[in-house]
Amino acid sequence: MNEQLETYFAVTQLHARYASVVDAIDWDAWCELFVDDCVYRIQPRENYERGFPLATLSFTSKGMLKDRAYGIRETLFHDPYYQRHVIGAPLILSSTEDRITCESSYAVFRTKLSELSTVFNVGRYIDEIVRTDEGLKFKSRQCVYDSEMIPNSIIYPI
Amino acid sequence: MQSAESVAPERRQSSAPLTWFEDGTSRIPFRVYTEPESHQRELERFFYKNHWCYVGLEAEIPNVGDFKRTAIGERSVVMSRAEDGSVQVFENVCAHRGMQFCRERHGNRKDFVCPYHQWSYSLKGDLQGVPFIRGVKQDGKVNGGMPPDFKKEEHGLTKLRVATRGGVVFATFDHAMESFEDFVGEAVLHYFDRMFNGRTLKILGYNRQRIPGNWKLMQENIKDPYHPGLLHTWFVTFGLWRADNKSELKMDRHFRHASMISTRGNAQTANEVSKVSSFKQTMQLHDARFLDIVPEAWWNGPTAVMTTLFPSVILQQQVNSVSTRHIQPRGNGEFDFVWTHFGYDDDTPEMTERRLRQSNLFGPAGFVSADDGEVIELSQKGFEQKPEHRALAELGGRDVGDTDHMVTETLIRGMYAYWRKVMDE
Numbered sequence: 001m002n003e004q005l006e007t008y009f010a011v012t013q014l015h016a017r018y019a020s021v022v023d024a025i026d027w028d029a030w031c032e033l034f035v036d037d038c039v040y041r042i043q044p045r046e047n048y049e050r051g052f053p054l055a056t057l058s059f060t061s062k063g064m065l066k067d068r069a070y071g072i073r074e075t076l077f078h079d080p081y082y083q084r085h086v087i088g089a090p091l092i093l094s095s096t097e098d099r100i101t102c103e104s105s106y107a108v109f110r111t112k113l114s115e116l117s118t119v120f121n122v123g124r125y126i127d128e129i130v131r132t133d134e135g136l137k138f139k140s141r142q143c144v145y146d147s148e149m150i151p152n153s154i155i156y157p158i
Numbered sequence: 159m160q161s162a163e164s165v166a167p168e169r170r171q172s173s174a175p176l177t178w179f180e181d182g183t184s185r186i187p188f189r190v191y192t193e194p195e196s197h198q199r200e201l202e203r204f205f206y207k208n209h210w211c212y213v214g215l216e217a218e219i220p221n222v223g224d225f226k227r228t229a230i231g232e233r234s235v236v237m238s239r240a241e242d243g244s245v246q247v248f249e250n251v252c253a254h255r256g257m258q259f260c261r262e263r264h265g266n267r268k269d270f271v272c273p274y275h276q277w278s279y280s281l282k283g284d285l286q287g288v289p290f291i292r293g294v295k296q297d298g299k300v301n302g303g304m305p306p307d308f309k310k311e312e313h314g315l316t317k318l319r320v321a322t323r324g325g326v327v328f329a330t331f332d333h334a335m336e337s338f339e340d341f342v343g344e345a346v347l348h349y350f351d352r353m354f355n356g357r358t359l360k361i362l363g364y365n366r367q368r369i370p371g372n373w374k375l376m377q378e379n380i381k382d383p384y385h386p387g388l389l390h391t392w393f394v395t396f397g398l399w400r401a402d403n404k405s406e407l408k409m410d411r412h413f414r415h416a417s418m419i420s421t422r423g424n425a426q427t428a429n430e431v432s433k434v435s436s437f438k439q440t441m442q443l444h445d446a447r448f449l450d451i452v453p454e455a456w457w458n459g460p461t462a463v464m465t466t467l468f469p470s471v472i473l474q475q476q477v478n479s480v481s482t483r484h485i486q487p488r489g490n491g492e493f494d495f496v497w498t499h500f501g502y503d504d505d506t507p508e509m510t511e512r513r514l515r516q517s518n519l520f521g522p523a524g525f526v527s528a529d530d531g532e533v534i535e536l537s538q539k540g541f542e543q544k545p546e547h548r549a550l551a552e553l554g555g556r557d558v559g560d561t562d563h564m565v566t567e568t569l570i571r572g573m574y575a576y577w578r579k580v581m582d583e
Contacts, residue, residue, distance in 0.1 A: 042523065046263075047363035053514055054363025054499045056523045063444030064518075068525075070444075075391035075436070077529040079536065149368040149494065152531045154523035 004095070011090045011102055011129065014136045019085035022157055027069035030157055035130060036062045039140040042158050045123065048144045056154060068157070078155040082111045083120060090127075099139065100129040106143070108158055110151070121147045121158055178583055183574035184556040184567075186549045188541040190574075191372035196581070197490035200374075203580050204469040205231030205487075210321055210328040210341050212471035212484050213237045213247055215498060217325060217359040223266045223281060229486045229494075230329065230470070235318065236260050236270070237327060240281040247329035248283030249316035283315035324354025326482070342467065343410030345560075349417040349463050353475055355456055358503040362514060365497040367522035371534035372541075373469070373485050373493040374573075379530050380466045381573055383407065383418050383564035384553050389533065390526045391436040392519065396449055397425030398477065398526075399462060400432075405564045412579075413558055413572030414468035420564065422451075422461040422477070448519065450512055451477045468573065476526075478509070479516040491538060495531070497521050 014033070021029035034040065043055035059065055088105035095101075103126045110120035123145030130139045143158040179185050190196060205211055211230040214237050218226050225238040227250060234250035252259045252272040259272035269286060270279045278287040288310065293303025318329040321338035328338055339347060369376070379385070386399040393399035405420040424431075428439050443449065453461075457475075465473040472483040480501070486494040497520070501513050519526045541547075551574075554566025558575055561568060577583075 044364060044366065050264075050363075052361060052363030053510070054365070054517060055514075056365050056521055057518055058514060059445075059518070060447075060515075061445050064448070066444040067448065070441075071392075071525050074438070075441075076525065077389060078532050149366050150522040152367060152369050152522070152535055153528040155528060 004092075007095050007100060008090070008092060010136050011092065011100060014129065014138075015087045015090060015104065015125075018138075019087055023082070023084050025156070027072060027157075031062055031065045031069055034062050034065060034138045034141070035132065038062055038065070038138060039142070040065060040138075040157070041141075042143045042145065042154065044148075045144050045146050046148075048142075056150070072155055076155055078153065080113055081155075083156055084109045084111070084117075087125070098131050100127075100131075100136070102127050102129065106158070118151070119147075120151060121145050121154070123147065123158075178578060182556050183558075183571045183578060184550065184552045186551060186570075186574055188545050188547050188549065190577075191374065191538060191541045192490060192545045194490050197372075197487070199581060200469075201231045201487065206233070207332045208330075208335050208580075209332075209469060210330050210335070210338050210467075211469070212467065212482065213327045213329050215325055215359050215361065215482070215500065216245060216322060216327060217361050217500065218264070218498075219245070221266065223268060224264075225260070225267060225270075225281075226264045227260050227262065228484070228496075230318075230331070232487055233331075234258055234260075235329065237329070238267075238270075238281045244282075245320050245322055245327050246282045247318040247320050247327070248279075248314075249318070249331075251316065252277060253285060253313040253315055254288075279315055283317050285310045285313045285315075324351060324356060325359045326350075326354050342415060343412075345408045346410050346415045346417050346465060346467070349408075349419070349465050350467075350473065352456060352458065352463065353465075353473060353480060359500045360503050360505065360510075362499040362501055362510070362517070365499075365521040367495050367497075367531060368488075368492065369495055369531045369534055370492050371531075371538035372490055373487040374577075375534045375537060376472070376483075376485055376493065376495060376530075377466050377468060377573060378570050379534065380418070380464050380472045381416055381569035382567060383420075383569075384567055385533075386526075387431060388434050388436055389529055391438060391441075392526050394432060394434065394437045395426060395439070395441050397422050397427070400424060401563075401565055402429065402431045403564070405562070407561045407564065407566070407569055409558075409560060409569065409572050412576050413569075414576040415466060416569045416572065417463055417465045418564065418569070419460045420462045421459060447515055448525070450515065452509070452512060454478070466569075466573075468576070474520065476520060477516060478512045479520055480513065481517075481520065491542070495522075 040059045041055040042057045047054050086107045090102040090104040093101045108121045109117050111117040126142040128140040129136050219239040227236050236250050237247050240246050250258050250260045254277045257274050276289050291304050293300040319333050321328045387394040387401045403420050403423050409416045463475045474481045481497050481499045484496040501510050551567040551570045558572040
């Protein structure tokens with residue numbers, strides 16, 4: 001039981017850390033929550049359930065995450081906004097010495113300057129997490145979103 | 159070509175801010191984006207009459223009974239595959255009490271049944287079953303039933319005329335209109351056929367975004383070769399689209415459809431077109447696979463061809479990424495934009511991977527096109543706050559015509575020349 005609790009605690013801390021750095025607009029820290037050979041995808045639930053491979057964003061290395069971080073900072077024009085993540089309790093699906101699989105619900109709220117806060121994107125994280133010398137890191141994070149319509153665009157990571 | 163010099167915008171009466179300038183379209187009144195009444199007329203004249211509108215790809219409904227719910231303008235329609243293999247399109251409004259009976263967005267059916275009173279329709283939209291049509295027997299007498307002269311064949315769903323070409327499905331409520339080929343015209347049909355050359359398409363998936371701006375702004379965005387090399391850093395830096403690339407702009411004879419044809423070059427070359435803040439000569443990708451571009455035989459040269467078919471769809475080829483982008487208006491100030499990415503059935507697994515990887519550049523979060531939605535939203539905000547004002551589209555002159563370069567807004571002027579004719583303005 002102790003081991004399970006430790007794992008559960010470590011996973012919730014990783015999720016909290018993720019929300020914290022993403023909502024703080026700290027993209028370098030976001031990249032460092034992943035191992036080098038990683039997957040990060042934002043995919044409509046429709047495509048996921050129908051077996052269509054297309055994702056809204058699909059990255060397959062930490063380098064691609066860094067390119068996104070650069071893109072957000074330097075190349076993508078967008079209306080400025082804050083985002084705020086609320087992540088539900090993780091359901092641990094499997095846990096071994098070196099890796100954990102789990103899933104959890106999330107909601108992301110968006111607040112544009114001088115505007116009310118709105119629900120931006122809701123869905124489920126499907127995670128594969130590995131234990132490293134530097135603590136838990138994402139091997140794979142898939143954000144499978146219910147939100148049928150993207151409110152114009154997605155710039156920041158979900 | 160329209161005459162250029164006859165337009166003298168500054169002579170316009172300032173007391174008539176809502177009208178067009180005499181005969182040009184280089185200055186576009188903001189009110190074309192802000193008036194609900196004008197929007198209703200646009201729906202009638204562009205989406206519901208005299209135009210073929212996009213509904214989908216045949217590959218979305220490969221089997222008998224497959225269907226997809228979608229929209230033409232603001233009317234919900236269903237595309238289905240009938241028993242004889244034909245593609246059918248009918249309006250999603252029950253002939254009985256008007257209910258929008260089809261709520262699933264895709265699936266497979268033997269027939270369509272309205273849940274309210276269980277009127278049932280064939281895959282072609284013909285009325286098949288009406289419960290209690292002959293009444294209900296009770297105590298030796300027949301109660302109710304439809305009148306004796308009620309004919310099922312007079313109460314089918316509203317059927318649309320359908321045109322398919324190269325695996326793409328278009329439909330129209332207007333049964334009297336010209337053929338799809340005449341509608342598109344020879345020049346643009348050439349580029350349509352280049353992309354849809356008979357190979358079976360393979361659906362890769364969808365992206366859906368709701369953009370708070372007038373639907374015409376998306377047509378204009380893809381008729382505007384001025385912005386990509388300025389707004390989109392990736393385009394200018396990696397040479398995918400820049401003002402000094404070899405390019406052509408071609409329109410149909412009504413100026414409503416257009417193809418922007420461009421060939422990649424000058425990646426990370428510094429010259430006068432790169433003296434823009436978005437150019438980053440030293441920018442290096444951490445993962446170059448985003449731009450793992452492999453030329454394909456069907457391109458016949460150009461690395462990007464963006465085709466606007468007025469009013470409903472954009473056909474995208476940007477290097478190895480191909481998609482349709484469906485415009486579905488929702489009032490004058492908003493539209494849904496549905497991307498269907500696809501490949502071809504003879505693609506290798508590597509080519510499919512490549513198309514998917516390059517799709518990171520496009521769509522609602524794309525490295526390139528996420529900001530198109532953003533600028534459209536903010537343009538609409540500008541129009542709403544100053545509806546008596548006008549936009550300028552004078553790059554490359556005030557006339558309309560095909561060009562062999564992209565330093566021009568001629569396609570936007572062309573679209574509004576057509577718009578004015580159809581809207582009687």
